[in-house]
Amino acid sequence: MDIQAYQYDSKTIKSGILHVGVGNFHRAHQQFYTDQLLKNEDQQHWGICGVCLLPSDEKIVNNLRSQNLDYTLTICGRDGKDEIHKIGSLTELIWGIEDPKAVVDKIADRAIKIITLTITEGGYNLDKETNEFNLNDEKIKHDLENPENPTTVFGFIAEGLRKRKAEGNGSITILSCDNLQHNGNTAKRAFTTFIETQDKDLAEWVKTNVTFPNSMVDRITPATSPEDVVRLNKKSGIDDKAPVYCEDFTQWVIEDNFIAGRPAWEKVGVEFTQDVTAFENMKLSLLNASHMLLSYPSFLKGYRKVDEAMEDKSIVKFIRDFMDIDITPYVPAPENTDLEKYKQTLIERFSNKSVSDQVSRLCFDGISKLPVYMMPNLAKMINDDKDLTRVAFLFASYRHYLKYKIDDKGHSYEVAEPWINENDENLISSDDPIDFLGLSAFKSIDLKKSNQFVQLYEKFVSEIKNLGTGKALELII
Known part of the structure; x- marks a missing residue:
């Protein structure tokens, strides 16, 4: 070549x-x-x-x-x-x-x-x-x-x-x-x-x-x-x-x-x-946040490559609905940017078989990524009384990923979270799923005060544990 x-x-x-x-x-x-x-x-x-x-x-x-x-x-x-x-x-x-x-x-x-x-x-x-x-x-x-x-x-x-x-x-x-x-x-x-x-x-x-x-x-x-x-x-x-x-x-x-x-x-x-704000907001809110949304549910379903996960119609719809319904209202398009084209390009990029990115790479260090990619827009969504279904499912998936360390197919795995502290470890190991919402990564919002979020999150925690991530996901798309 x-x-x-x-x-x-x-x-x-x-x-x-x-x-x-x-x-x-x-x-x-x-x-x-x-x-x-x-x-x-x-x-x-x-x-x-x-x-x-x-x-x-x-x-x-x-x-x-x-x-x-x-x-x-x-x-x-x-x-x-x-x-x-x-x-x-x-x-x-x-x-x-x-x-x-x-x-x-x-x-x-x-x-x-x-x-x-x-x-x-x-x-x-x-x-x-x-x-x-x-x-x-x-x-x-x-x-x-x-x-x-x-x-x-x-x-x-x-x-x-x-x-x-x-x-x-x-x-x-x-x-x-x-x-x-x-x-x-x-x-x-x-x-x-x-x-x-x-x-x-x-x-x-x-x-x-x-x-x-x-x-x-x-x-x-x-x-x-x-x-x-x-x-x-x-x-x-x-x-x-x-x-x-x-x-x-x-x-x-x-x-x-x-x-x-x-x-x-x-x-x-x-x-x-002179100002990168609109570009930053678009990229972090759509690409990086969508990577997070994709990561834990896909990993728990047993996928290890991103392009393989993107062949799963439930994963693609989950991500696309998140982009279109949850995030687009909070992303003003930068100058000379077609937001619809940008989102479609993201789907194509995630699906790139030649790259075949690792799902584990997206899962790595969620404790540092969630406050940057997910929490700012989640705060706006809670304030605006928006539908929190997809984000609550992500949080329930993240808890399951950290706590149980076994996927839908029965495969065990190691968790790579270099910045988790001792208090975080205690909250993860607790059998009360509400304790998990006190994780250091979530401290910018008191998630326990949002009744809609708590109800959805507790429901998904139970469904992921009892039905498996795949079947729980199918119920919301």
């Missing part, structure tokens, strides 16, 4: 961006856009220096280093036709566990104008009840008290900015690329709270020398299994230890608020705007 190799000499590319969190999504999204841009000679100072901070990053670091940081990206078309790109925009890769000083030095480097982040929804260390930065976290307390020996992204960036300030190396932008409403505002709250607590002088410098644009990112990118590596390499003919694959749809909308300059990403399809 033809491979689209990058059209520049990777050895001559200079790093102008430092990115924290070199995972699959970053390598399918920001790296892809940047790779496409670097063929322009006047943009070749915008290569990306990757930074990994976790012990678990050792494998990806070693794999990428073994192949000069190049990797293949397979873009899976909805028409069954795939494209394979060889990506060369990752110019350096630093592992903080191995060389923490190199991370700090790179943040301080005058050539670095932008720090980008994919640290996940839960990575911003915000309290789920107050939405404030949690200063009592043990790792945060360590970094506050040991600024010269950081372990968290907040400690590293604070120390790097401190050195940057001391050396007079100029302003910088911190750009979140995570799926959060107003992710730039979230990043600003998290980093400035940490820095104000640790170093008042640095906090003053940050006020006038660091910007935090909001952005909206979108590209479905599954995790890569060992079987996927074999499959992708067979297709490409390249022995790639770190291949990535993704869907053919991609979108990136960014507030144009870069204090130290930026790449001309608009040349390769990025949209710049």
Whole structure:
């Protein structure tokens, strides 16, 4: 199969961006856009220096280093036709566990104008009840008290900015690329709270020398299994230890608020705007919320691949009714966007057999995702006395998924919820389903005060347990 190799000499590319969190999504999204841009000679100072901070990053670091940081990206078309790109925009890769000083030095480097982040929804260390930065976290307390020996992204960036300030190396932008409403505002709250607590002088410098644009990112990118590596390499003919694959749809909308300059990403399809709110709301409310709605019922019915779940008419109707009836009234279409076409495209994207995303990936870390994707519109629905059937079914499914760990087909499974606390565990294990509504993820709304929600939720808890998720779902569509 033809491979689209990058059209520049990777050895001559200079790093102008430092990115924290070199995972699959970053390598399918920001790296892809940047790779496409670097063929322009006047943009070749915008290569990306990757930074990994976790012990678990050792494998990806070693794999990428073994192949000069190049990797293949397979873009899976909805028409069954795939494209394979060889990506060369990752110019350096630093592992903080191995060389923490190199991370700090790179943040301080005058050539670095932008720090980008994919640290996940839960990575911003915000309290789920107050939405404030949690200063009592043990790792945060360590970094506050040991600024010269950081372990968290907040400690590293604070120390790097401190050195940057001391050396007079100029302003910088911190750009979140995570799926959060107003992710730039979230990043600003998290980093400035940490820095104000640790170093008042640095906090003053940050006020006038660091910007935090909001952005909206979108590209479905599954995790890569060992079987996927074999499959992708067979297709490409390249022995790639770190291949990535993704869907053919991609979108990136960014507030144009870069204090130290930026790449001309608009040349390769990025949209710049003064306000990303409408784009964020559309994507989080329709794509991400629908992914959540799909995830737990599909997993409990026994599906492990999203495209297989999308062959189930009850799942498709469940999602489409949620989009059309529950969410569309709360989603003003962004400029030049056809909302009906957008929703139909989502159904096509979820059904993409070439991507064949994992349902388990959608289920992962629901405790962090639900407050972002589901709770804001649920609050509006309760206030407006809307039908809460589908959302109540999701909550009942989530409880069953967490509590019983067995699906309709009798298969047991492991739950991946890294941010669940001890109180959450107690509420999940309780035999009274109402206790579950006190979970930390739900604290923005007192769900127990909504009689309609409680009645529907208790009904679905009973039906899912006694009839199975599949039969319970059929009763509501």
